[in-house]
Amino acid sequence: MHALFVPLWLTLKVALFATLIAAAIGIALGWWLARRPFPGRSVVDSLLMLPMVLPPTVIGYYLIVLIGRNGILGQYLDRWFGINLIFTWQGAVIAASVVSLPLVYKGARAAFEEVDGRFANAARTLGAGELEVFLRVSLPLAIRGIAAGVMLAFARAMGEFGATLMIAGNLPGKTQTLSIAVYEAVQAGNDRQALWLTLVISLVCIGVLVASGRLLQARH
Amino acid sequence: MTIFPRLRSAALVATLLLGSAACSAQELIVSAAASLTNAFQAAGKAFEQARPGAKVAFNFAASGPLLAQIQQGAPVDVFASADQETMNRAASANLIAPATRVDFAANTLVLIVPAASTQAPKQLGDLTNPSFQRISTGTPATVPVGRYTMEAIDKAGLTAPLQSRWIYGESVRQVLNYVARGEVDAGFVYRTDALIEPEKTRIVLTIPTITSVTYPIAQIASSKNAALAGEFIAFVRSAPGQEILQRYGFSKP
Numbered sequence: 114m115h116a117l118f119v120p121l122w123l124t125l126k127v128a129l130f131a132t133l134i135a136a137a138i139g140i141a142l143g144w145w146l147a148r149r150p151f152p153g154r155s156v157v158d159s160l161l162m163l164p165m166v167l168p169p170t171v172i173g174y175y176l177i178v179l180i181g182r183n184g185i186l187g188q189y190l191d192r193w194f195g196i197n198l199i200f201t202w203q204g205a206v207i208a209a210s211v212v213s214l215p216l217v218y219k220g221a222r223a224a225f226e227e228v229d230g231r232f233a234n235a236a237r238t239l240g241a242g243e244l245e246v247f248l249r250v251s252l253p254l255a256i257r258g259i260a261a262g263v264m265l266a267f268a269r270a271m272g273e274f275g276a277t278l279m280i281a282g283n284l285p286g287k288t289q290t291l292s293i294a295v296y297e298a299v300q301a302g303n304d305r306q307a308l309w310l311t312l313v314i315s316l317v318c319i320g321v322l323v324a325s326g327r328l329l330q331a332r333h
Numbered sequence: 334m335t336i337f338p339r340l341r342s343a344a345l346v347a348t349l350l351l352g353s354a355a356c357s358a359q360e361l362i363v364s365a366a367a368s369l370t371n372a373f374q375a376a377g378k379a380f381e382q383a384r385p386g387a388k389v390a391f392n393f394a395a396s397g398p399l400l401a402q403i404q405q406g407a408p409v410d411v412f413a414s415a416d417q418e419t420m421n422r423a424a425s426a427n428l429i430a431p432a433t434r435v436d437f438a439a440n441t442l443v444l445i446v447p448a449a450s451t452q453a454p455k456q457l458g459d460l461t462n463p464s465f466q467r468i469s470t471g472t473p474a475t476v477p478v479g480r481y482t483m484e485a486i487d488k489a490g491l492t493a494p495l496q497s498r499w500i501y502g503e504s505v506r507q508v509l510n511y512v513a514r515g516e517v518d519a520g521f522v523y524r525t526d527a528l529i530e531p532e533k534t535r536i537v538l539t540i541p542t543i544t545s546v547t548y549p550i551a552q553i554a555s556s557k558n559a560a561l562a563g564e565f566i567a568f569v570r571s572a573p574g575q576e577i578l579q580r581y582g583f584s585k586p
Contacts, residue, residue, distance in 0.1 A: 183515045199516050200467065200500050282500055283472065300503075301475045302401035 117309055119286055120294040124314075127202055127277075127290055128270040131209035135217045135266050138210075140259060143221025144247060158222075165215040169275025172211055176280050180207065198280070205281035205288050209273040213266035220262020224255035257328050264325030268318050361561050362408060364392045364399040366415035366477070366548065367504035368440065368523050372581035373413070379577060380568045387561055395504035397475025403428050403553060410556040411565055413437070413548060415505070415523075416477035420549040427554060433562070434551040436586035437569050438578050440523040442481050442546060444538040447515040453537055457489045460519065465498065469508045469520035472501040477546075478508065482521040484543045509534065525582040547586045 142161060146154060164172055180187040180198045190196040198204040228251055236250045252259075274292040281288035283297060291314045298307035365373050370393045377389040392399065392407075396414035400423055403409050412429060414420045423429050444460075446452055452464060460468060471479030479501065486492055502508040505522050512520040513533035523546065527536050550569060552562040568574045575585065 177514070181514060181516060278503075283503065284499075284501060297472065297475070300395075300398040300401055302397075302404050 116294075116306060117313060120289055120291045120310065121313055123202060123286075123288070124271055124290040124292075127205045127209055127273075128267055130206045131213055131270040131273075132217075132263060132267040134206070134210040135214045135270070136263050139214050139217025139262070139266070140221045140252075143218050143223075143259075144225050144251065146218075147222045147225035161218050162215045164212045169212065169273075170279065173208065173276035173279030176204075176208060176211070176276060180204070180280075200282045200284060200288060202281065202288055205273075205277045205290065208276040208280045209270035212273050212276060213269040216266040216269055217259075217262045220265065221255065221259045224258025224262070225251060227258065228254040261325045261328045264321055264328065268321040268325075271314065271318060271321075359386060359558060359561050360388045360390055361410045361558050361565055362390050362392060363411040363413065363565065364394075364403065364407070364409045365411075365413040366396050366399070367393050367506045368415050368478070368526055369393070369413060369438075369548070370506065371529060372438075372525070372578050372583060375581070376569060376574055376577045379573060380565055383568065383573070384564060387564075389565065395471060395476040397472075397477075398503075400428075401475075408557075409553050410558045410562040411550060412553055413550040413569075414477065415440070415546070415548055416480065417544070417547065417549060418480065419477060420551065423551070429551040430554050430556075430559070431551075433566060434549055435566065435570065436547045437550050437566075437574075438548040438583040439586045440525055440546040440548070440583055442478070442485065442521060442540040442542050443524045443527055443536045444519055444540060445509075445512050445522055445527045445534045445536050446519050447512055448533050448535050449515065450518065450535070452518070454519070455538075457485065457491060457538070457540070460498075461491065461494045465518045467500050467517040467519075468495060468498045469500040469502055469511045469517040471505055471508060471521075472503065476502065476504055478505040478521060478523065481542045481544065481546060482540075485540050488543060528582045548583075 146158060177184065177199070179185050180190065182188070182191055182197060182199060187198065190198070198207060232254065233246050233250050236246045241249070272292055274296065277290060278293055283289055283293050289297070291310055295307050295310045295314070298310060363373065363377070373391055377391060380389055381387055392409065396416060396419040399412065399414070400419050403412060403423065404426060412420070412423060420429070420434065424431060424434070444454065454460060470482040471477065473479035473483050486495060500511060500517050502511060505526055508520045509522050509526045509530060511517045512522070513530045521540070524536065524539070527534055550566050552559060552566065556562050569578070
């Protein structure tokens with residue numbers, strides 16, 4: 114049981130924090146890119162979607178180069194703040210937020226684009242500032258689409274494997290999430306444990322997908 | 334309609350090509366311990382030259398995962414592990430042809446640090462120093478270097494003080510990579526691995542192991558290329574084969 118719950122708890126923790134980060138950044142960017150065209154918008158859009166198509170190993174390698182102990186940012190994090198992200202669950206959070214960001218962003222942008230611009234304009238004519246328009250008009254009208262994207266991002270963060278393994282390693286109890294525990298159990302020929310872990314992660318993911326499907330359906 | 338016959342002849346040619354390739358070239362699949370990567374790649378080339386028509390495909394990983402793959406029915410012909418224990422497990426599961434099993438190389442466990450590191454531990458006990466926050470070795474359950482390490486650590490009475498500092502790698506080569514990149518403060522690898530990254534890592538200690546680091550090789554029982562598998566094993570043990578292994582730092586078993 115212990116072998117099941119420790120990775121499950123860690124997975125939920127990592128996925129939760131990663132989803133929060135991805136949601137904050139993804140919703141803001143989705144709103145910004147949905148507002149009006151600007152030069153280079155499609156380039157920004159492509160960059161944000163990149164984690165969805167790049168191999169996880171490539172993302173892992175980018176992150177190592179960036180936040181590794183001798184990395185571009187990592188060396189300063191280490192020198193100035195004594196922060197080391199490699200081999201920590203916080204490192205796993207960063208890897209998971211990068212891969213799940215496109216799902217929030219895409220969902221949020223589509224949802225904002227579907228909102229009729231006249232509502233926002235009406236609010237503006239009534240004297241609302243941009244922040245108020247966003248918080249009280251655009252966001253509530255787009256919330257279902259955003260929520261569905263966030264749910265998908267959570268499921269994706271839960272299943273993250275490749276970049277996480279490269280960044281956070283495979284440390285039982287510290288960074289060994291469910292997907293990595295499955296990998297290790299199979300590598301060790303421990304099929305029974307692999308089966309249990311697989312069942313757990315499948316059930317949780319089905320739950321998340323059903324919930325996000327309901328959110329999207331209720332909209333129409 | 335005129336396209337059809339052409340398509341058919343193209344298909345025929347393709348079938349012939351694929352079929353003849355499958356029939357004539359004898360391909361041997363060798364699953365070998367990660368530490369053998371460079372030495373076996375060189376040995377494989379030499380073997381292909383010495384025996385025209387033979388092709389060797391290598392599958393390198395830690396010995397544990399290789400065994401799990403063979404157990405799950407991977408079409409492997411030859412298995413070379415970095416310890417006796419993994420091969421014993423293969424033998425007790427009747428996966429290898431017992432008569433073909435033989436030791437062909439030996440290695441040494443060493444402690445390495447990043448080349449830029451100023452630390453120079455004089456004995457294993459020095460690893461308890463707070464400056465060694467992260468120490469890497471292979472996952473003991475599946476990676477032989479991890480088992481050799483834990484034996485030595487256990488014997489030195491350091492199991493408890495070092496418990497929270499381990500960073501486990503998927504194979505000895507990942508441990509080497511962690512040290513070379515400076516992500517860990519020290520790591521346990523084989524001497525032959527350290528020799529591959531002489532610019533980025535430095536050997537600081539040679540660790541006497543309780544179980545000697547010897548490499549057994551054997552033909553897989555279900556191999557359809559038993560004869561060629563036997564030839565490859567014989568080549569690895571022959572004078573030219575041993576010369577290649579020694580060039581990469583391995584010693585005789």
